[in-house]
Amino acid sequence: MSGSLPIGALGRLAWRNLWRNYRRTLVMLLAIAVGVWAMIFMTALMRGMVDQMIEDGIAALPGYVQVHHPSYRDDPSIANRIPEPDAAFSAALDTPDVMAWTARVRVPAMVSSERDSRGVTLLGVDPAGEIALGFDTEDIVAGRWLDGPDDSGLVVGRKLLERLETDLGKRVVLMSQDPNNDIADRGFRVVGVYRASLPVLEETFVYAGKTRVQTMLGITAQVSEIAVSGRDYRNVDGLVAAVSAAADSEAEVVPWMELDSYLDSMLRVMDGFVLVWMVVVFVALSFGLVNTLMMAVFERIREFGLMQALGMKPRAIMFQVLLESLMLLTLGLLIGNILAVASVLPLSGGMDLGVVAEGMEMMGAAAVLYPALKTGDVLLANAVVIILGIVTSLLPAWRASRYRPVEAIAKT
Amino acid sequence: MTLLLRMAWRNLWRHARRTWLTVTAMIFSNVLLVFMIALQFGTYDMMINNTLRAFSGHLQIQAEGYQENQRIRSSIPSIADLARDTRGALPSVGVSARAAAFALASSEERSYGIQVIGVEPEYEPTVSTLPGLLAHGRFLKDEMVPEIVIGAVMARNLKVTVGDEITLLGSGRDGSFAAAVMTVVGIFDTGMAEMDRSIAEVPLPFFQEVFAMQDHGHQVVMALNDLDALPAATAAVLPLADAREGLVALDWVALNPGLKQAIQADMSSAWFMYGVLIVLVAFSVLNTQLMSVLERTREFGVISALGVRPRRLAALVMLETTLMALLGLLIGLALGWLVTVYFHQAGFTYPGMEQAAERFNLPSRIYPSVTFSSILLGPSVVFGFCLLASIYPALRLLRLRPVDAMRTVA
Numbered sequence: 030m031s032g033s034l035p036i037g038a039l040g041r042l043a044w045r046n047l048w049r050n051y052r053r054t055l056v057m058l059l060a061i062a063v064g065v066w067a068m069i070f071m072t073a074l075m076r077g078m079v080d081q082m083i084e085d086g087i088a089a090l091p092g093y094v095q096v097h098h099p100s101y102r103d104d105p106s107i108a109n110r111i112p113e114p115d116a117a118f119s120a121a122l123d124t125p126d127v128m129a130w131t132a133r134v135r136v137p138a139m140v141s142s143e144r145d146s147r148g149v150t151l152l153g154v155d156p157a158g159e160i161a162l163g164f165d166t167e168d169i170v171a172g173r174w175l176d177g178p179d180d181s182g183l184v185v186g187r188k189l190l191e192r193l194e195t196d197l198g199k200r201v202v203l204m205s206q207d208p209n210n211d212i213a214d215r216g217f218r219v220v221g222v223y224r225a226s227l228p229v230l231e232e233t234f235v236y237a238g239k240t241r242v243q244t245m246l247g248i249t250a251q252v253s254e255i256a257v258s259g260r261d262y263r264n265v266d267g268l269v270a271a272v273s274a275a276a277d278s279e280a281e282v283v284p285w286m287e288l289d290s291y292l293d294s295m296l297r298v299m300d301g302f303v304l305v306w307m308v309v310v311f312v313a314l315s316f317g318l319v320n321t322l323m324m325a326v327f328e329r330i331r332e333f334g335l336m337q338a339l340g341m342k343p344r345a346i347m348f349q350v351l352l353e354s355l356m357l358l359t360l361g362l363l364i365g366n367i368l369a370v371a372s373v374l375p376l377s378g379g380m381d382l383g384v385v386a387e388g389m390e391m392m393g394a395a396a397v398l399y400p401a402l403k404t405g406d407v408l409l410a411n412a413v414v415i416i417l418g419i420v421t422s423l424l425p426a427w428r429a430s431r432y433r434p435v436e437a438i439a440k441t
Numbered sequence: 442m443t444l445l446l447r448m449a450w451r452n453l454w455r456h457a458r459r460t461w462l463t464v465t466a467m468i469f470s471n472v473l474l475v476f477m478i479a480l481q482f483g484t485y486d487m488m489i490n491n492t493l494r495a496f497s498g499h500l501q502i503q504a505e506g507y508q509e510n511q512r513i514r515s516s517i518p519s520i521a522d523l524a525r526d527t528r529g530a531l532p533s534v535g536v537s538a539r540a541a542a543f544a545l546a547s548s549e550e551r552s553y554g555i556q557v558i559g560v561e562p563e564y565e566p567t568v569s570t571l572p573g574l575l576a577h578g579r580f581l582k583d584e585m586v587p588e589i590v591i592g593a594v595m596a597r598n599l600k601v602t603v604g605d606e607i608t609l610l611g612s613g614r615d616g617s618f619a620a621a622v623m624t625v626v627g628i629f630d631t632g633m634a635e636m637d638r639s640i641a642e643v644p645l646p647f648f649q650e651v652f653a654m655q656d657h658g659h660q661v662v663m664a665l666n667d668l669d670a671l672p673a674a675t676a677a678v679l680p681l682a683d684a685r686e687g688l689v690a691l692d693w694v695a696l697n698p699g700l701k702q703a704i705q706a707d708m709s710s711a712w713f714m715y716g717v718l719i720v721l722v723a724f725s726v727l728n729t730q731l732m733s734v735l736e737r738t739r740e741f742g743v744i745s746a747l748g749v750r751p752r753r754l755a756a757l758v759m760l761e762t763t764l765m766a767l768l769g770l771l772i773g774l775a776l777g778w779l780v781t782v783y784f785h786q787a788g789f790t791y792p793g794m795e796q797a798a799e800r801f802n803l804p805s806r807i808y809p810s811v812t813f814s815s816i817l818l819g820p821s822v823v824f825g826f827c828l829l830a831s832i833y834p835a836l837r838l839l840r841l842r843p844v845d846a847m848r849t850v851a
Contacts, residue, residue: 052735053728060724067717074710104598106551139554139611145512146543146612148554148639192510204545204610206552210609212545294796301792306714313718317725320459324732327456339851388702393800394825435584 043352065365068410075399086292094257099281121275130257131158138205142195153242172221180238182220186231215245226395322425334437343430354422449760471773474819479809498662500531520658522636535567540658544611548599559648568664578603578627584646589623592637593630613653734834742846762831
């Protein structure tokens, strides 16, 4: 590979050549470092945003996989209900894939205070199950969370409370439809107020005890959905299989990707974006890289001729130029990676995007952005730069090895 | 000057390959910038227009505080008169009055909480695209009949079609019980799931009767033909709102804060990416020009020994960069324009965009906007940064000492 010279000597030659024109090398190093920094930094920000969108989205669904009556998703009425999970179901879900699961009654309803009315989604829940699935009692900003499935209280969002002009401890009336399509209504006392990362969620969901809601609707031991959470939201095939095996054969088992296709498309668009962004930055870099190497080769034509005349093989010359390029790239990558980590770390406590909070909400993202520095993305950035960098350096390196010794030495 | 120009031009082609490589870097980023910025502006225009024309309009008069909590009691008295006065003040603008309330809608088989909007059947089509998007039946005609127009998803959820009856249950403005039986006369399909699921429209006078509103309403909605006409329209509307107590005029930014902020958030990430591209091209220019100055140190020494002032030499280097940047600008503009015009005709789409598009009221194909400013903006910034990058190499020439320079071995 190294022709007539040992690799160590070639390496030393390449390293010294790199610093013969230190200004040029420094400018190029700076360019590579800025490029790599931008690749990683931007990706960390976007990833952080999308990750959180997906986590919040899954928390709002909730669960990675849900079980419904086959008609429920098209017609979310209490008419489309499934039996409450039994002991066999819970035994079947006792696998390492499953983190937690809960069953809930979920129906559209109208909530009225003395002052105003709003359309909401009424959730009849098992409070402990909701916590297991991700409901954080830290988010209760006033009052308390429900005690158990037969708690007679109601927990509403902060924004809804404001819109209804009601308060903690006051009564509100919930109206929904029972399976016979008669209006079912019932008064509830507001016992707790929660906050959510997206205000729209605070307006949509109201929580009540599961058995209370079942009584109100005139059903027993039946629910609208079973939500199951797992370990890795990117890979839910195993979970779907486990839940399908456990669930009633009539029921429909759907992963979050199908429940919220916007989230799923965001995840995939993001993966595509990361690669496109890195390649675009690299292409912008590559012109400078080729130019720098071309100049370095061009000004040393005589030298290359002399070396060949002294018996160095063309391959060794090509190797030497490639080595120069590799050193330049590696140094640039090193600085770029350090810069990226140094700029992401101070932001790990979250970037407050409060000024555009409502815009982020429209995209489905929260107002505080936590950059996510993923090993995979960092490796990808480094791989893109090294591999494409070597490919682009092939041309100058090849040219350097193609000069004919006599003509090259004669060149002024 | 012509001599300097000719020298600069010839100097550029002494290293043709190097010059072309640098110019190609400029072309690459220029084409990308032209296309991306045009696409971005095209998207924003569509987002704004589609969202505003669909329902909210560009400008509204509301009672103070209505926007925050949309309480039924925050209403405007004699709203029809106010709408008429507004129409008089703004003859070329669509103006219509509305009232809104939440109610439980029940069909034979299903019940859902929905938002009921009272509209002026005659004027509503001038402020909203919704009446024009009827998939079945017709829009509202008369003022006092119990007719209702609902969205396609709501119709599916309630299991009703044109001709079926819906019962509305809710509370009136005074807290009284409000109930009415309405006939579905039309079903609209906007393609925006949220609207198709939650909104129903009834005639305003009928709404006022059912919800005990007397002659009150909640919004006077105005839709303009062009966003640029907004300041003039706002100026004309403000005195009308001020003449009555407790009213405010809100423009689209106040009505849809999310829309403006989504655009801002998107813009800031886009500017960051463009900035990185531009900086990388500037580095490329800096390196090329620095090299071309360093390798000509002897030459410059000789020229200045012949009496040419350093400032002329600096001007020469700047001129070389200007010519190079101009070349990149012109070719980049031409190619970028071609690409943009192509997609302006054919539309642009990428996988996964459909879901995102629906969220922002966009069609699944986006047509970049080909305007003078959207095309010229990116390349002119690149041009500016390239010139900036050549300042350092040029400045070095001001410190050139002829004798030392002539001794330099290149």
